[in-house]
Amino acid sequence: MKGRKAGQIAYLGMLTALAFILSYVESILPISLGIPGVKIGLANLTVMVALYTVGVKEALCLSFIRIILVGFTFGNLASMMYSVAGGVVSFLVMVVLFHFEIFTETGVSIAGGVAHNLGQLLVAVLVVENAKLLFYFPVLCFSGTVAGCFIGVLAAMIIKRVKKVYKQ
Amino acid sequence: MEKKRRREIGLVLVLLVVSGLSYFGIRQFQNSSTENAVAVIFVEDKEVGRYPLSKDIRITVSGKDDGENVVEIKDCKVRVVKASCPDLICVHHQEISKNGETIVCLPNRVVVEVQSEEEAEVDGTTH
Numbered sequence: 001m002k003g004r005k006a007g008q009i010a011y012l013g014m015l016t017a018l019a020f021i022l023s024y025v026e027s028i029l030p031i032s033l034g035i036p037g038v039k040i041g042l043a044n045l046t047v048m049v050a051l052y053t054v055g056v057k058e059a060l061c062l063s064f065i066r067i068i069l070v071g072f073t074f075g076n077l078a079s080m081m082y083s084v085a086g087g088v089v090s091f092l093v094m095v096v097l098f099h100f101e102i103f104t105e106t107g108v109s110i111a112g113g114v115a116h117n118l119g120q121l122l123v124a125v126l127v128v129e130n131a132k133l134l135f136y137f138p139v140l141c142f143s144g145t146v147a148g149c150f151i152g153v154l155a156a157m158i159i160k161r162v163k164k165v166y167k168q
Numbered sequence: 169m170e171k172k173r174r175r176e177i178g179l180v181l182v183l184l185v186v187s188g189l190s191y192f193g194i195r196q197f198q199n200s201s202t203e204n205a206v207a208v209i210f211v212e213d214k215e216v217g218r219y220p221l222s223k224d225i226r227i228t229v230s231g232k233d234d235g236e237n238v239v240e241i242k243d244c245k246v247r248v249v250k251a252s253c254p255d256l257i258c259v260h261h262q263e264i265s266k267n268g269e270t271i272v273c274l275p276n277r278v279v280v281e282v283q284s285e286e287e288a289e290v291d292g293t294t295h
Contacts, residue, residue, distance in 0.1 A: 035262065036272070076254050103176050104169070104172045107179055124272065130213065132270050135269065141187035141190070142184070142188075145180060149180070
């Protein structure tokens with residue numbers, strides 16, 4: 001029992017470090033379409049892996065710790081606020097879909113990606129009090145679908161392999 | 169597994185249709201002429217200035233917490249050339265020129281929006 005717990009802590013620590021690095025890698029990728037909010041969401045890979053291999057609580061912790069670490073290291077308070085908004089909305093959606101087993105990993109990731117973008121967009125609309133920002137909706141909805149699909153397929157491949165090695 | 173896959177394909181189709189439809193809806197709305205368009209600058213939802221796109225100009229906007237954004241209008245297109253914010257999302261944003269398009273600087277709470285002046289347009293065509 002004790003040994004298993006230590007193993008889980010080590011595993012989660014590793015995933016957290018990986019999430020941190022992936023966020024950094026994403027921030028230095030020179031991909032910019034000139035539209036804010038369009039991104040791949042590499043760090044969501046680790047959240048997906050944690051969700052499917054460990055559990056909901058642990059994945060939530062991982063996501064939260066990542067946002068705080070990245071916010072303090074590379075961002076600022078404003079960018080952290082948007083990360084939290086996107087992170088919370090997408091996590092809720094992913095957990096519900098995961099729990100009721102509606103989709104495979106790909107579908108969960110797609111819904112999570114789109115929810116992340118919508119959460120951030122809504123917070124931005126509230127902050128600047130200008131509903132014209134909703135003009136970004138089509139692009140963000142589309143990019144969330146594509147990025148979510150990409151991350152979901154990758155995550156499914158990783159989860160399958162990790163599950164063979166790491167058994168609860 | 170089969171069932172989940174089918175649901176997933178449904179989800180993707182719905183999302184693609186929704187984003188496609190909303191894209192063309194917004195395009196339709198933006199299609200009004202840009203000749204009489206103005207760039208309207210807001211700081212924390214208060215309007216601080218409006219400038220016609222037809223005249224090249226550089227405007228320095230002072231936003232929240234002494235933040236500054238330099239907005240440039242050139243060849244009927246608007247962009248932010250300089251900003252004091254840390255992330256510079258507004259500076260990397262593509263140029264805007266169509267009705268309803270916006271550039272936002274969230275840290276400084278600055279919004280630049282293109283509006284086509286409907287009244288001016290009616291006057292121009294009827295007289």
